[in-house]
Amino acid sequence: MEFDLIHRYFKTPFGGLAQANPDTVLFGIGDDCATLRLAPDFHLFTSTDTLVEGVHFFSDDPPRVTGWKALASNLSDLAASGASPLGFTLNLSLPEIDENWLAGFSAGLLDIATRFNCPLVGGDTTSAGSNPLKTLSITVFGQAPASHLGFNRAHAKIGEEVWLSGTPGLARLGLLLEYQRRGRLEQLCKGNELPQVQALLAAMPAQLRQIAVSQLGMPVPRIELGLQLRGLASACLDLSDGLSGDLAHISSASEVSAILFQSSLESMWRKLWPEIDQQANAAGLLKILLEQTLAGGDDFELCWTAHPNRHDAIQSLKAGLHCVGVIEPGSGIWLQSQGASRERVSSCSFNHFAEIQN
Ligand SMILES: Nc1ncnc2c1ncn2[C@@H]1O[C@H](COP(=O)(O)OP(=O)(O)OP(=O)(O)O)[C@@H](O)[C@H]1O
Numbered sequence: 457m458e459f460d461l462i463h464r465y466f467k468t469p470f471g472g473l474a475q476a477n478p479d480t481v482l483f484g485i486g487d488d489c490a491t492l493r494l495a496p497d498f499h500l501f502t503s504t505d506t507l508v509e510g511v512h513f514f515s516d517d518p519p520r521v522t523g524w525k526a527l528a529s530n531l532s533d534l535a536a537s538g539a540s541p542l543g544f545t546l547n548l549s550l551p552e553i554d555e556n557w558l559a560g561f562s563a564g565l566l567d568i569a570t571r572f573n574c575p576l577v578g579g580d581t582t583s584a585g586s587n588p589l590k591t592l593s594i595t596v597f598g599q600a601p602a603s604h605l606g607f608n609r610a611h612a613k614i615g616e617e618v619w620l621s622g623t624p625g626l627a628r629l630g631l632l633l634e635y636q637r638r639g640r641l642e643q644l645c646k647g648n649e650l651p652q653v654q655a656l657l658a659a660m661p662a663q664l665r666q667i668a669v670s671q672l673g674m675p676v677p678r679i680e681l682g683l684q685l686r687g688l689a690s691a692c693l694d695l696s697d698g699l700s701g702d703l704a705h706i707s708s709a710s711e712v713s714a715i716l717f718q719s720s721l722e723s724m725w726r727k728l729w730p731e732i733d734q735q736a737n738a739a740g741l742l743k744i745l746l747e748q749t750l751a752g753g754d755d756f757e758l759c760w761t762a763h764p765n766r767h768d769a770i771q772s773l774k775a776g777l778h779c780v781g782v783i784e785p786g787s788g789i790w791l792q793s794q795g796a797s798r799e800r801v802s803s804c805s806f807n808h809f810a811e812i813q814n
């Protein structure tokens with residue numbers, strides 16, 4: 457039965473993509489192992505990520521969106537390492553055969569796989585047993601020249617600048633909107649945070665709401681940017697848990713502190729939401745926006761450090777890159793306000809064993 461499924465939903469399209477990459481995929485779906493060829497003098501990069509229904513995606517999410525996001529979150533790890541995609545494997549654990557879901561899921565997966573030239577080369581399909589929820593695991597493979605050793609989290613140095621791509625925090629707004637749409641917003645907001653978050657969501661222009669929901673469901677992994685940052689960035693990671701939690705990985709591995717400038721984070725938001733200053737309580741809205749940016753999650757944007765003499769080269773790579781902070785001696789993450797006072801930011805990574813789920 458599962459052989460039939462694999463053929464119908466996964467082998468045909470991805471077999472096609474694998475055939476389009478004969479120099480890379482020597483053997484794809486159908487054998488005990490897939491065989492991938494690295495370019496001469498290239499290193500293999502690999503990363504794995506699991507999506508669990510109800511934890512990483514909603515049960516009623518369009519399956520196309522779930523298919524896209526499953527591979528996007530893995531490609532984002534390659535991007536953060538400055539590696540280019542070679543292929544991926546997919547492990548599916550399903551409570552039942554839902555043909556509609558499988559058709560949508562494989563369409564979303566094919567879409568992003570084609571866009572990033574990353575063929576499906578193998579996997580495993582099992583029943584979820586008595587577990588009623590779907591679990592999707594992807595392992596992605598990529599390569600980079602041996603001269604590029606990735607961007608080690610321990611390589612941030614004092615005096616370097618802290619950069620962000622896109623607008624971290626946007627996916628968190630998307631998540632808040634999706635919880636609100638399902639009448640479950642209070643599950644994401646602690647204590648008296650709820651009315652402030654409701655005010656923020658109510659003030660968002662319709663177009664920004666759409667962008668936020670799309671950033672949550674269909675993030676675009678920053679593969680090209682990761683390649684461009686080779687030789688420019690020192691430490692780099694992708695933001696999956698949230699800016700404060702993920703940047704804390706760099707500060708603790710590099711034994712430094714990271715100072716984020718409130719004014720730079722606010723200008724980042726003003727570019728996307730220029731009308732915010734016309735709102736009655738603009739300062740209050742910006743404050744909540746910054747809290748969501750720091751606590752965030754699901755952004756799949758890149759965060760990196762680089763020597764200031766690389767500033768112009770980085771700024772000219774593309775639009776939408778923001779220099780938002782600096783690396784200093786010390787430890788932890790700090791938010792520096794306009795008045796020069798500094799507050800330590802408590803790192804609030806997504807905690808799988810604490811957050812309220814379904
Ligand atoms: N069960 C495990 N066994 C071995 N290593 C693990 C396990 N879980 C996580 N790791 C490793 O721990 C490190 C941090 O894992 P984590 O999943 O937080 O990665 P990340 O890149 O920071 O986040 P994300 O995967 O969401 O992008 C990674 O190097 C990962 O390979």
Ligand SMILES: Cc1ncc(C[n+]2csc(CCOP(=O)(O)O)c2C)c(N)n1
Nearest residue numbers: 510511512513514696697752753754806
């Ligand atoms: C339905 C639903 N509820 C909550 C969230 C938020 N969320 C789940 S896992 C995670 C961090 C990264 O996980 P990991 O560390 O496993 O990569 C975040 C921010 C979501 N995406 N969907």
Ligand SMILES: [Mg+2]
Nearest residue numbers: 533536694696
């Ligand atoms: Mg990562």
